[in-house]
Amino acid sequence: MMNPNGLQVYSEIGRLKKVLLHRPGEEIENLTPELMNRLLFDDIPYLKVAREEHDAFAKVFQDNGVEVNYLEDLIAESLFDNSRKEAFIDEFVKEAGLKNQLRIEQVKDYYRSFETNRAMIDKMMAGIRREELKPSGLRTLSDLVDMNYPFIVDPLPNLYFTRDPFSTVGSGIALNKMRTPTRCRETIFSKYIFRYHKDYKNLDIPFWYDRDMANAIEGGDVLVLSDKVIAIGISQRTDADAIEIFARNVFSDGQPFQTILAFDIPKTRAFMHLDTVFTMVDHSVFTIHPEIEGPLTVYSLTRSDKKGDYKIEREYQTLETILSKYLEVDSVKLIRCGGKKGIDAGREQWNDGSNTLALAPGEVIVYSRNHVTNQLLESEGIKIHEIPSSELSRGRGGPRCMSMPLNRDLIIKK
Template sequence: METDRKIRVYNEIGNLKTVLLHRPGGEIENLIPEHLSRLLFDDIPFLKVARSEHDNFAKVLSDNGVEVLYVENLAALAVKDKEVKASFLNEVIAECFVEDKETAKLLKDFLLQLPEKEMIDKVIAGTRKKEIGLSEDNDDYPFIMEPMPNLYFTRDPFASIGSGITLNSMKNNIRRRETIFAKYIFKYHPQFKNSNIPLWYNRDEEFSIEGGDELVLSKDVLAIGHSERTSVEAIKKVAKNLFEANESFKTVLMFDIPKSRAFMHLDTVFTMIDYDKFTVHEGIEGNLKVSAISYDAKNKELLIEEQEDSLERILSKYLEKDITLIRCGGGDRVISRREQWNDGSNTLAIAPGKVITYERNYITNEILDKHNVNVLSIPSGELSRGRGGPRCMSMPLHREEI
């Protein structure tokens, strides 16, 4: 076990060594139909099956030599100190928008008396009003602290880039608390606190950015989607911080993608699966608007070259090789839309040409196999109800360089 863990992510496909997950918990069973949209869900997964599927996902990773860490376990160890625990709760409760000070105190006292792991699980699952002695009878919404069902998509709250992370400012208030776990893990966990991991962006920034929009294409090229949830201003700030830190990246490609839930993040549009292969959502075929951001070190300013071209030609130009795009569902009008709904383009590469996918996207999986991609497919009947695939459910902390 490492004593001072480092972040090492300079590509999307190198052998995956360490990954961060969250095993779905009570937050899933605290979803209720009339409040699904505020929690960014379309349906309610069956927790027992979702956990079984997630455990299988973790086993596939472990069986392929990947060290699996869990957000909830790291966070529990990070807040063992009494003062740190209290500070953590202050931040979490402040972002629950509990306006009454006495109610906030009741909530904090209730959570403080729990052992650290139980407290972390309760913060994630949500706290009902009746648990702190308040009535739920005349209120449509029974939670004083809302559940965090999106946390099993660990890709979004922060993103590993090079030797550091973006600690993200989430677009939706319901997801902002998710980033507090990463903040405390990297600041106070025994294996991270002395590692001096740089922040390329911080959670208290004004403009939003989310990890699903951040793809490390190579040690030289970073792609970030200007999406429904990631703003131009945030992308420019990340780029400037990376360039000024003398990381290896020479270009940040800002992809302008449709601002809709169907194109939620860049990694729902395309993912890298081999040195020269990408899965792609047919909805972005045709010309794309892309801004290539580089840096003038002498004048300390960003240089932005706007261009419009196909995804294939843009990727070929900046990765300096011929690129093959593999359409989700083979581009069939019905199949592609069905499999894209279940994240057929959201693959997780664990080595060059070796990917984890959802087994329900069997047409796309067959096409990948025909392109000599080693496909490890996993059950996802319940996990996929959250609208995120294997890449969404995983945050690499360490990949081998390629």
């Protein structure tokens, strides 16, 4: 199971060794009020400050001995020969929603015109404004109908939430099928990195899920609670059918996981992913949104002796009872976002007060703006690293959402 040089995530809290980030780019500058709903934003971050905040986020990792990898660098390095690059361009453009074949070829040529892979990737992420490319050849009806839309290729402003397009679980990944068309192209980057990048292409990494599958699953719903238990949200963004496919694949491999807990959470923006309502901060200690404190419907998928098979049971219990049972501890401690239901909880939940990222057991990264929750964490003995968050938080995602651990130390049971 030990794989210190490859992918290794068997907990939410093992000391973090390697993480994947994306520094916000020009895609943020291509958000407009009219397009916020389409592009899944509630506000428009100020890019200059968002980058400063993100750099402070990265510095916390670096100051604590964590290797920081950037999505934009890894994908550029993955396109190491011309045939690979051409296949990538073809796949990216195919999913960009272009209808006119002349326009498709023009966009491909535009991407090929960049002198470096990194410059091309930055433009793919940023999107192509309509004024950047003149009409190519005979204009079609679809071209004329789309004239008032500002983009030829939409930007990808959600990319700085690297948690969602794939999930590192054990020594493999789930290459996710995103719920919305706006985010589907994000997973193409992950596909090429984990199949072709020099650091991963020879590791024979198992894929627990694939982006071409029919049902949606997103990384914010996947929490690796221990080397035996995975929690997944049945949410606004993740389907129950996808969880079953994931379970069959994980249970078919030689991984140690024994149980997948499928939490049926409200299908609303406030409960978008499971990690927006609870995250693990220490052994048996969690931050939670007070709204999920009551009895929950949870389905346990427990591995059977037959390879890939499992049994399903429906349980209706409090979060404490469920977590204590499957983590095999006497009790768990729940630290409530904002302290209790009410104004503080509502405000800090909106700004992802319960979306923490563990650097190590009992040591987490948090947004500075969630001061009520942060004080509660400190009062419970949790070491916190506060990062500035006035602009990053406008995307409705916290430190866990903005990071994808690639390697964590194993938890040594006492």
